Structure formats: structure tokens, C-alpha cells
Amino acid sequence: MADSVSDPKEAPNEAEKTAVEPIRMPTMEEIRGQDIWNNCAVRSVVSGVMGGGLGLFMGLFLGALDNPLMQEEMSAKQQFIYTAKQMGRRSWGSAKAFAIMGLTFSAAECIVEKARAKHDMTNTFVAGCVTGGAMSARGGPKAACVGCAGFATFSVLIEKFLDRHT
Template sequence: MASSNPETESNNGSSIAKEPEKPQIEAFRMPTMEEMRAQEVWNNCAVRSVASGVMGGGLGLMMGMFLGALDNPIMQEEMTGRQQFMYTMRQMGQRSWSSAKAFAVMGLIFSAAECVVEKARAKHDTTNTVVAGCVTGGTISAKGGPKAACAGCAGFAAFSVLIEKFLDRHT
């Protein structure tokens, strides 16, 4: 079967494989002023923390809605369909608000701690994640006393490292 491509055919009609072309090296492009301003805005710890808090709140809202919908009333047999529906809506609302607050605070504290530690150390590595996890866990569980704060610190730091290794952000 002869090739119809004239570049691969030689004078005697046999086909010779042409060497694959080397990929072109892409020219270096300097960022525009708008790109640099956007990067500077995102590097601000306050902006990063608020954005993480808002995203955490959104995640908590969705999780609360899902978990609230799974709650069944205890007296399900004695309730009408409308009562069951109203109970489920109330549970979804309560769980959504509670989860949204918890996840928003968690995201805000973690992101702020990680950003401040990263700026202070001038490094982007797993140590920042460990410290931020410890600060977040300790802060969230501080109401339970010093033992609870220490356990929260250790637990959240370990969880943060596992997530970091799973996502493979730092090498």
C-alpha cells in the first residue's frame, strides 16, 4: 500500500519514515499589568482568607442541606406527609446554617494561618500546612480546654498533612 504523501516517498517509490518534528519552544511572555495586579491581590492574606471562608461556607451549606435531608423524624408513623416535609426542611435549614458557619470559620482560620506562616518563613512547603492545621484545630477546639486544644491541634495538623500529600501540592 503506497503512501499518497509526497514527502515520505523517495525517488524509487519506497516509503521512508520521516523523523518526527521537534516541538517548537514557546516564547517567554511577560505578564501584563492586569495580571500582575490580580496576582498581588490574591497574594494578600486578608483576601485569600476571606475567599477561603466564603468557599468553606458554601461547602458547609451544601453538606448541611444534604445531611439535613437524610434526617428522619422519630415519630415518622404519626406524622402526615406535610409535617414530615416541614420537619425535613427545618432540619436542612438548621444543619445548613450550622455547617456553613463551621466550615467558613475553619477555612478562614486555616487559610490565614497558612498565609501568614508562608510569608514569615518565605517558603511554600508542608511545614506551613502543619502549623496552619495545628492553629486551626487548636482554635476550633479551644472551648473544650487545653487537652481538647492539644488534641485538636494534633488531629487537624495530621489531617492537613494527609490531605497535602494526597493532593501532592508540595514535593
């Protein structure tokens, strides 16, 4: 018959079950850092810069994939110059679009979060709607509504996938 006593390494004793870890207070540097990051302007500018960087790299990558239409008639030097120009145009355009998108989304989310005093999925939905609507507003009211709905849905799906809100 097997012994009913379990291995002491596996089961914690009574003192370990009730032990509570002490609370660590944040340092002044951590508090200042949180105060800076909680500023909507700072958060928005950082998101805009990061979005611009992402857009720059995406534009470089996608610009490199563009092939000239008259590839047979162009020399290697002409193809290289053409590709470099395409990469530059694409990267600049993508950088601007992603910077505006990041700045707008982050600013809208931060402002809604501060106004509602809640951190939940509604903030993400509203920020996505504002961003999508603003990015597609040049196309008219229909395009703005479709952009709002599309970007809000995309934002909520990304938040669900990343599991940031419980």
C-alpha cells in the same frame, strides 16, 4: 536486515532539540490579580466564603437524611416541615463551621508562609494545627491539643494526596 534509519516524524532533529521557547512576560492585569490574591486578608475571606458554601450544601444534604423519631405519627406535611427545618438548622451550622475553618486555615497558612518566605509542608502543618486547636479550644487544653494534632495530620495528608508540594 532492517534499515537502521528511523522515521523522521518520531525523532526530532538537532534544531528542535536545542530550541527554547520564548519567555512570556505577564500582563499588568495578571500582575494585579496576583497581588490581590497574595493578600492574606483577601485569600482568607475567599476561603471563608467558599468554606461556608461547602458547609451550606453539606448541611442541606445531611439535614435531608435526618428522619423524625415519630415518623408514623406525623402527616406528610408535618414530615416535610420537620425535614425543611432540620435542613435549615444543619446547613446554617455547617456553613458557619466550615467558613470559620476555611478562614482560619487560610489566614494561618498565608501568615506563616509570608513570615517564613517559603511555600512548603511546614506551613500546612502549622495552619492545620492552629485551625484544629482553635476549632476545639472550647473543650479545654486536651481537646485543643488533640484537635491541633488531628487537623495538622489531616492537612498534611491532603497536601500529600494532592501533591501540591514537591
